[in-house]
Amino acid sequence: MEERHGPGISHWWRYGPPGWNRSAERAESRPAGLPWRSTVLITVFVLVGSNFAAHGQPHREPLDGYARVLLLLASLMLLWRRRHPSAVVFGTAAVTLVYLGAGYPFGPVFLTVAVGCVSAVAAGHRRAAWAAVGLLWAGHVLIALWLYRWLPPAGDRSASVTQEIVVATWVLAILALSELARVRREQWARERADRAQAAQRRADEERLRIARELHDVLAHSISVINVQASMGLALLDSDPEQARSALTTIRAASKEALGEVRQVLDTLRAPGAAPRAPAPGLDRLGELVEQAAAAGLTVEVLGEPPRLPPGADLAVFRIVQEALTNVVRHSGSRHARVCFADAGGELLLRVDDDGPATGADAGGSGNGLAGMRERAAALGGTIEAGPRPDGGFRVVAVLPAHTREDQ
Structure with a gap:
């Protein structure tokens, strides 16, 4: 082709x-x-x-x-x-x-x-x-x-x-x-x-940014689709209505994933051309919670999501998205908490699940954590991720005050 x-x-x-x-x-x-x-x-x-x-x-x-x-x-x-x-x-x-x-x-x-x-x-x-x-x-x-x-x-x-x-x-x-x-x-x-x-450096950075965006979009959406497909297959004979609901969720998730991939690839068009849709941000956190709920994960949001400049807003959204994706893929917990707080003028983002971990790569050992760290570093912040003493998993992002729009 x-x-x-x-x-x-x-x-x-x-x-x-x-x-x-x-x-x-x-x-x-x-x-x-x-x-x-x-x-x-x-x-x-x-x-x-x-x-x-x-x-x-x-x-x-x-x-x-x-x-x-x-x-x-x-x-x-x-x-x-x-x-x-x-x-x-x-x-x-x-x-x-x-x-x-x-x-x-x-x-x-x-x-x-x-x-x-x-x-x-x-x-x-x-x-x-x-x-x-x-x-x-x-x-x-x-x-x-x-x-x-x-x-x-x-x-x-x-x-x-x-x-x-x-x-x-x-x-x-x-x-x-x-x-x-x-x-x-x-x-x-x-x-x-x-x-x-x-x-060349700018081109390499742009290719890395596009690759990171594609990874975040596809990893989250495919995880949701995988969970729903497994549920649909298990309930196809015993509960057709629940299987139908899983298929509906798969269709919505795949449609949204295609839209976001198309938006990322729009950046490859001629210079000066405006993107066809705004980049996702924390204003779409509710949609992210609904997608997680469709995958069987209950997400509790604590604290008020801050107002951030566009670049920082996208980065924080992707960090939350990747953290929830890791919970769906690698944790046996069906409950997660997303907490926003102000720690001494810095923005503190914490994503917790109660575990237990499932699979050899529980907690995410691939490109997801590396991508989150790169996004935080680009804003001048840090990411810490690892198991909690009680068996759960925690992701903590600390971002400098200048990322906040109201500072």
């Missing part, structure tokens, strides 16, 4: 409704493209800027076709700066060094090396970036202080120490900018990872 009608509930819990994150899926499945737009802009800037720079440096070699090919080659290499950052930074440095060795004017050609260096450092190839920029600077010093005698332009003079200090300053500035880009990128990656972990 699940294959015919699409992903099941478990898939929905984990990955969200169909189309929930379709854009992210497409982005992850799409291969990384080449940065055409930025590379075209850099190429135009380098070519046009070099023409303007040549007018102010008449003592250098004029820009010719060979110079423009070098400028174009250094710029177009940046298309692969994301896929092969180390090769690109070395390539742009080598082409720039050839350009300088040919005696062409200084200008925006250094921008290609700067972009390649920033990309390499940001991608984690720090040594390659530093080595490429260092080799370019060393080659420039070699040309400016020694090889200028044999390289164009004719009559070129040695560079001064001040000029080399300026060049070294620019090199350090490029490296510093690259490191800054790397640090910022790592910070963004950490922030994305933290957001993803927080989202």
Whole structure:
């Protein structure tokens, strides 16, 4: 059935409704493209800027076709700066060094090396970036202080120490900018990872909440149904009317269970959609007592149920429901007491039965007690559960004062 009608509930819990994150899926499945737009802009800037720079440096070699090919080659290499950052930074440095060795004017050609260096450092190839920029600077010093005698332009003079200090300053500035880009990128990656972990934690907590709700609803309702079914089978021949009453109770309990399960599963709908029915609370304590009575358990409520905020109201209701479910399933007593009291500003909830215990897991040794403890802990309270000296069983919940609506 699940294959015919699409992903099941478990898939929905984990990955969200169909189309929930379709854009992210497409982005992850799409291969990384080449940065055409930025590379075209850099190429135009380098070519046009070099023409303007040549007018102010008449003592250098004029820009010719060979110079423009070098400028174009250094710029177009940046298309692969994301896929092969180390090769690109070395390539742009080598082409720039050839350009300088040919005696062409200084200008925006250094921008290609700067972009390649920033990309390499940001991608984690720090040594390659530093080595490429260092080799370019060393080659420039070699040309400016020694090889200028044999390289164009004719009559070129040695560079001064001040000029080399300026060049070294620019090199350090490029490296510093690259490191800054790397640090910022790592910070963004950490922030994305933290957001993803927080989202995963929220999803896990929501799945745990839904599972706990389903357990509480189903455990209580199925316990009532089990007791009534056993009674109906026993009385089917001797007392048909009593058996009919048991079947009626089963139908009502199953209908209510289906309604509550549907309400819990409504939380899996699209975000922002309001639940179709209010969450149960202590205002439905009377219904809970009636259900227990239908299962043959007389419940006496002592004290006035407090007014609580919605979340605390649901949690206390589920604690009472689970405690009564344990009495129905694991106790031979047909009488239970639910007591609400104010203990020093704290809300005290106590559920007692008179025993005796029945079965090896009497008192509840499964997920029920663990669920009650989790609900109490979520409110900042505690749960104590265990046998009483007189043979009965007691569940005591102590909840802080801030859970009360009137505090």
